[in-house]
Amino acid sequence: MGDTLLGQRVDAIRRLARRGHPAPLAKVVAKARAEDVAAVIGHLAAQEQRLVFAQIKQDSVAADVLSRVHGDDFFHLVTDVPPERVAALLTHLPGDDQTDILERLPEAVREAVMARMKGDERAEVEELLGYAPDTAGGIMSPTAFTLRDDSNCRDAIAAVQEASDQELIYYAYVENEAGLLVGVTSLRNLLTHPPSTRLVDIMSRDVILVRTETDQEEVARIAGRYDLLAVPVVDDAGHLVGIVTVDDVIDVIKEEAAEDMLLMAGVRQHDEEHTGNPLWAPAKRLPWLFVTLLGGLGSSEILHQFAPLTGGDPVLSLFIPVVMGMEGNVGIQAATVTVRGIATGRIDTALAKSVGAEVFNGAALGVVFALVIAGYCWLRYGAPEVAVSLAVAFFAGMTSASFVGTAVPLTLRRVGVDPAIATGPFVTTAMDALGLTIYLGTAALLLKSTGA
Numbered sequence: 001m002g003d004t005l006l007g008q009r010v011d012a013i014r015r016l017a018r019r020g021h022p023a024p025l026a027k028v029v030a031k032a033r034a035e036d037v038a039a040v041i042g043h044l045a046a047q048e049q050r051l052v053f054a055q056i057k058q059d060s061v062a063a064d065v066l067s068r069v070h071g072d073d074f075f076h077l078v079t080d081v082p083p084e085r086v087a088a089l090l091t092h093l094p095g096d097d098q099t100d101i102l103e104r105l106p107e108a109v110r111e112a113v114m115a116r117m118k119g120d121e122r123a124e125v126e127e128l129l130g131y132a133p134d135t136a137g138g139i140m141s142p143t144a145f146t147l148r149d150d151s152n153c154r155d156a157i158a159a160v161q162e163a164s165d166q167e168l169i170y171y172a173y174v175e176n177e178a179g180l181l182v183g184v185t186s187l188r189n190l191l192t193h194p195p196s197t198r199l200v201d202i203m204s205r206d207v208i209l210v211r212t213e214t215d216q217e218e219v220a221r222i223a224g225r226y227d228l229l230a231v232p233v234v235d236d237a238g239h240l241v242g243i244v245t246v247d248d249v250i251d252v253i254k255e256e257a258a259e260d261m262l263l264m265a266g267v268r269q270h271d272e273e274h275t276g277n278p279l280w281a282p283a284k285r286l287p288w289l290f291v292t293l294l295g296g297l298g299s300s301e302i303l304h305q306f307a308p309l310t311g312g313d314p315v316l317s318l319f320i321p322v323v324m325g326m327e328g329n330v331g332i333q334a335a336t337v338t339v340r341g342i343a344t345g346r347i348d349t350a351l352a353k354s355v356g357a358e359v360f361n362g363a364a365l366g367v368v369f370a371l372v373i374a375g376y377c378w379l380r381y382g383a384p385e386v387a388v389s390l391a392v393a394f395f396a397g398m399t400s401a402s403f404v405g406t407a408v409p410l411t412l413r414r415v416g417v418d419p420a421i422a423t424g425p426f427v428t429t430a431m432d433a434l435g436l437t438i439y440l441g442t443a444a445l446l447l448k449s450t451g452a
Helices: 002-019 022-031 034-041 046-054 059-068 071-078 083-090 095-104 107-115 119-129 153-162 187-192 216-225 246-264 280-305 307-312 314-318 320-344 351-381 384-414 419-450
Strands: 146-148 171-175 181-186 230-234 240-245
Touching: 002 022, 002 034, 002 046, 022 046, 034 046, 034 059, 046 059, 046 071, 059 071, 059 083, 059 095, 083 095, 083 107, 095 107, 095 119, 107 119, 146 153, 153 187, 171 187, 171 230, 181 187, 181 230, 216 230, 216 246, 240 246, 314 320, 314 351, 314 384, 320 351, 320 384, 320 419, 351 384, 384 419
Parallel strands: 146 171
Antiparallel strands: 171 181, 230 240
16 A cells, blocks of 8 residues: 555656646655655656755755765756755755765865855864765764763663764764773663663673775675674774764665676766766776777687688588677676675685686586587587587686686786676677687687598
């Protein structure tokens, strides 16, 4: 029932926006959640997006919607919005969301908005802007619930009740008199122990934490590995400066997954975002397409070298697309599994173990498909030399494709390069050339030995 009503509401917003009816649109938007309004905005034209956003009467909802839209949708909403209006909306958001919005604004607009923010909010945002956006410092919330190590459970519970400025309290972090993080305890511990119990007696001293410069992907892995609702962030001296909450972790996972999907196609994240220059995205994609082009030219040279062979035996040329397609797909599968394993932390950087497992998979697949394709060729065309060449090419090619598809991302990871970039432009290109060489080279040797 709830899902049906929600779907009807979303459809109504989309329909009224496209018809340009502001009065009924405002009534529907007033009943919708910010998450749903943001989702609808992503399916509308720029003018319709601005119309929907203008109908949001509550500043807190408008601010929430603004924090949830990205790319061109974000720029469509903030275009022509006065800086004082943006600054007013930011007051309804926590510091990390404020920082995220300000980072996406053009520099001149950002400075104008910050000039209209309150002093304490501006100082907090300026501190967060000092961290790289893809680090723990860049995504953290600068507020954390802290207690002194000489407190007891009674003091802690009273502090929780008075912490009206805290958006979310997942854990109580314990600091010593020098302000260093020395322990952490759950709210459940505070409630289930006698009021006089000292925090030092129930806290965990082995605090799982990250530093401000820790990459956001690593923060997400740590939160997932230890099932944490929040990860504390400390500076170089060990002082607690903020926390990365579970909602931020989810955003990181979504962002990294989207980025990896684009990189696997040879496209970078910022290529798909607003730049103001229509030639920006094509220019950024050129290098990776040139890699593919050069690989294709290399394959054409291989075909040229074997032209007398393929020209003299037309059956041989019939299976070239099959060899290239199958081995390329095996390489992509191995690379995709490896990149995903690296991103989720399931695959460590132990090359031998990870590569060995995928090579075994490739060899097993190679045996199966070698028998299938060789049998088909022999029965269909009566060409034993070509059938044997196909069998060798499929077994050797699919085994080597698994090796390349696994080893390349892991190696790039070792040298500090994003492994997601390995799949599209590099792995398939390499496997096309390698597959052709194995197939036609084997055929040449067999035909030469039989005198064919």
